[in-house]
Amino acid sequence: MSIRGLKKKQPRTFKVKIITVDAEMEFSCEMKWKGKDLFDLVCRALGLRETWFFGLQYTLKGMCTWLKMDKKVLDQEIPKEDPISFHFLAKFYPEKVEEELLQEITQHLFFLQVKKQILDEEIYCSPEATVLLASYAVQAKYGDYDPNFHEPGFLAHDELLPKRVLRQYQLTAEMWEEKITAWYAEHRGIARDEAEMNYLKIAQDLEMYGVNYFPIAQNKNHTDLLLGVDAKGIHIYSINNRFSPNKSFEWSAIRNISYSEKELTIKPLDKKAEVFKFFSSQLKVNKLILQLCIGNHDLFMRRRKVDSIEIQQMKAQAREEKARKKMENQRLAREKQLREEAERAKEELERRLFQLEDEARQANEALLRSQEAAELLAEKAQIAEEEAKLLAQNAAEAEQERQRLEITALKTKEEKRLMEQKMREAELIAVKLVKESDRRAKEAEHLKQDLHEAREAERKAKQKLLDITRLNYPHMVKYPQYSPTDTRDANFDKGSIKLDLKDIDLKRLSFEIERERLDYLEKSRKFEDRLKELKSEIHALKLEEKQSGLY
Numbered sequence: 001m002s003i004r005g006l007k008k009k010q011p012r013t014f015k016v017k018i019i020t021v022d023a024e025m026e027f028s029c030e031m032k033w034k035g036k037d038l039f040d041l042v043c044r045a046l047g048l049r050e051t052w053f054f055g056l057q058y059t060l061k062g063m064c065t066w067l068k069m070d071k072k073v074l075d076q077e078i079p080k081e082d083p084i085s086f087h088f089l090a091k092f093y094p095e096k097v098e099e100e101l102l103q104e105i106t107q108h109l110f111f112l113q114v115k116k117q118i119l120d121e122e123i124y125c126s127p128e129a130t131v132l133l134a135s136y137a138v139q140a141k142y143g144d145y146d147p148n149f150h151e152p153g154f155l156a157h158d159e160l161l162p163k164r165v166l167r168q169y170q171l172t173a174e175m176w177e178e179k180i181t182a183w184y185a186e187h188r189g190i191a192r193d194e195a196e197m198n199y200l201k202i203a204q205d206l207e208m209y210g211v212n213y214f215p216i217a218q219n220k221n222h223t224d225l226l227l228g229v230d231a232k233g234i235h236i237y238s239i240n241n242r243f244s245p246n247k248s249f250e251w252s253a254i255r256n257i258s259y260s261e262k263e264l265t266i267k268p269l270d271k272k273a274e275v276f277k278f279f280s281s282q283l284k285v286n287k288l289i290l291q292l293c294i295g296n297h298d299l300f301m302r303r304r305k306v307d308s309i310e311i312q313q314m315k316a317q318a319r320e321e322k323a324r325k326k327m328e329n330q331r332l333a334r335e336k337q338l339r340e341e342a343e344r345a346k347e348e349l350e351r352r353l354f355q356l357e358d359e360a361r362q363a364n365e366a367l368l369r370s371q372e373a374a375e376l377l378a379e380k381a382q383i384a385e386e387e388a389k390l391l392a393q394n395a396a397e398a399e400q401e402r403q404r405l406e407i408t409a410l411k412t413k414e415e416k417r418l419m420e421q422k423m424r425e426a427e428l429i430a431v432k433l434v435k436e437s438d439r440r441a442k443e444a445e446h447l448k449q450d451l452h453e454a455r456e457a458e459r460k461a462k463q464k465l466l467d468i469t470r471l472n473y474p475h476m477v478k479y480p481q482y483s484p485t486d487t488r489d490a491n492f493d494k495g496s497i498k499l500d501l502k503d504i505d506l507k508r509l510s511f512e513i514e515r516e517r518l519d520y521l522e523k524s525r526k527f528e529d530r531l532k533e534l535k536s537e538i539h540a541l542k543l544e545e546k547q548s549g550l551y
Contacts, residue, residue: 014074015083018042018056021112026083029073036069042088049314050106052299055091058084063284066091066291089113092295093210095231095303097200102318104193111140111196114203119162123208124243127165131176133199134160135183140195145185155180191329207243211235212292214285216264216278227278229292231299234266236276249276251300257293259286412544419541426534433527440520447513 013028016038025045029038035056043051056067058078067086068076078084090113094100101107115137117123118130125133137160142150155177166176187195203209211228218225226237228245234254235245249266256267264286266276280286307315 016073017083017085018088019085020046020088021109021116031074032072034070034072035067035076038073038086039067039069046088046105046109048103048105048109050101050103053090053092053094053106054088054109056086057089057091058086063282065284065288091292092299093204093231094299097204098197100303101197101200102314104321107193107196107200111199114200114209118203119159121162121164123203123206125162125203125206127168129202129206130161130165131179132183133202134180135187136195136199136202138180138184139187139190140192140199143192144188145181150181152177189333191325193325211242213237213242214280214289215239216280218278225278227289229289229296231296234293247276251297254297257290259290262286264289408544412541415541415544419538422534422537426531429527429530433523436523437520440516444513444516447516451513 012031014031016027016029018025018027025042027038027041027045029041039051039054039056042056043049043054048054057064058067059065060077060079065077067073067078073084090110093110097107097110101110114123115133118125118133138155138158139145141158142154152174156173160180161176190198209230211230214227214229216225216227224239225246226239226242228235228237228242233248233250235249236247237245249268253269254266255269255271256265258265258267262279262281262283264278264280268275280289
């Protein structure tokens with residue numbers, strides 16, 4: 001067979017991209033494959049055996065649709081893409097997660113999908129419950145809380161709470177992290193699969209868990225309603241309330257569900273009960289509702305029957321796996337405990353060793369300090385001995401100085417006494433000089449007064465003489481040639497004698513006054529010199545007293 005012939009016989013394929021909650025996969029599919037062939041390939045790739053919960057979902061014209069298992073993939077209305085994208089999601093939900101989810105991969109896929117629905121606010125959850133669920137999610141991701149490793153801010157990049165809750169409370173990211181960490185620290189010792197199961201057990205009690213909602217209109221008055229399909233039955237809600245249904249039909253109470261075009265009819269098992277009819281916006285919506293109702297009803301009936309051999313084997317394997325994991329976890333817990341105890345013992349020994357080393361170091365330091373102290377004391381003793389000798393010498397010198405100062409003090413007292421005596425003498429001389437000066441000043445004043453009176457008398461005498469001369473010899477003035485010469489000469493001689501006598505007295509008096517003034521000046525100069533000498537002696541004595549006081 002030629003190579004060309006082999007190439008012709010190779011089947012034609014197309015590519016698909018499978019998107020799970022946390023991963024993406026690509027496969028090559030044959031053109032003739034049905035939906036079940038692709039679905040089984042994906043389940044084998046994931047290692048999933050509980051396939052009845054899941055399906056392949058795609059979006060067409062804004063409507064989410066599930067891939068049909070019994071029809072060819074390419075014959076269905078799927079997006080014209082290359083590769084064609086499908087989302088591998090849980091299509092049906094268990095009533096009790098702990099009893100029905102057997103495989104760890106099944107639990108993990110449900111955990112991721114429910115967590116995403118809560119964060120995207122497709123499932124309403126109270127703020128308190130979201131914090132608790134977030135703590136289990138952190139335990140599943142990070143393991144046991146370790147304050148040394150999980151420092152503040154380690155959840156900064158994790159999306160753990162719905163945006164509605166973050167907007168509802170005015171709390172910072174640090175405050176939310178603190179609240180989540182407080183719960184997270186209490187989950188110590190819980191394995192990842194156990195933490196995810198605890199998350200699902202809390203989530204399955206939420207009102208919107210596992211419910212698929214569809215807008216409908218009731219036949220009678222065309223009131224807008226919501227129809228919800230879940231694992232327990234069909235529920236009718238008002239358009240603004242998805243929590244509390246107005247009416248519910250459990251799967252055990254439904255006899256038949258059928259649709260005709262846009263009308264869908266629910267017939268209760270009780271034939272007397274009213275048949276419920278409603279209208280949907282499209283025929284495809286009715287088909288999707290019917291598909292979900294059939295699947296959930298089949299699972300509902302299956303749970304109430306005896307388990308098949310396959311389910312029994314899976315449950316046995318799950319129990320064995322849980323027992324094995326439990327033993328493994330216990331062993332790991334014991335090993336971890338022993339390791340922690342060994343680490344604590346090691347830390348204690350290291351601490352004790354460090355303490356002993358520290359004590360030895362302190363002892364060596366104390367020994368060195370003792371040696372240094374001994375050497376220092378020896379030096380101090382030698383210094384003290386030298387200081388004692390120096391003090392003895394200083395004491396002798398001080399004694400000599402004391403004796404000298406006593407002698408000096410005696411001399412100083414004697415000199416002081418002499419100085420005081422000289423000062424008293426100087427004061428007496430000064431008083432005498434002041435009195436003498438006053439007396440001399442008064443005498444000088446009297447002499448000046450006498451001189452003034454003498455001059456005044458002389459002036460008056462001269463004036464009188466001139467007046468007499470004019471009166472007695474008027475003709476001498478008028479006729480000077482006839483005046484008798486002898487008489488005039490005699491009179492003039494008498495007047496000259498009198499004037500000379502007066503002049504002689506005045507000169508003598510002026511001379512005496514001048515002599516007294518010169519004597520007074522001389523005595524004043526001598527007194528000033530004597531005062532200067534006394535001041536110098538007093539200053540010298542004061543300096544000696546200061547020096548003796550310092551000593």
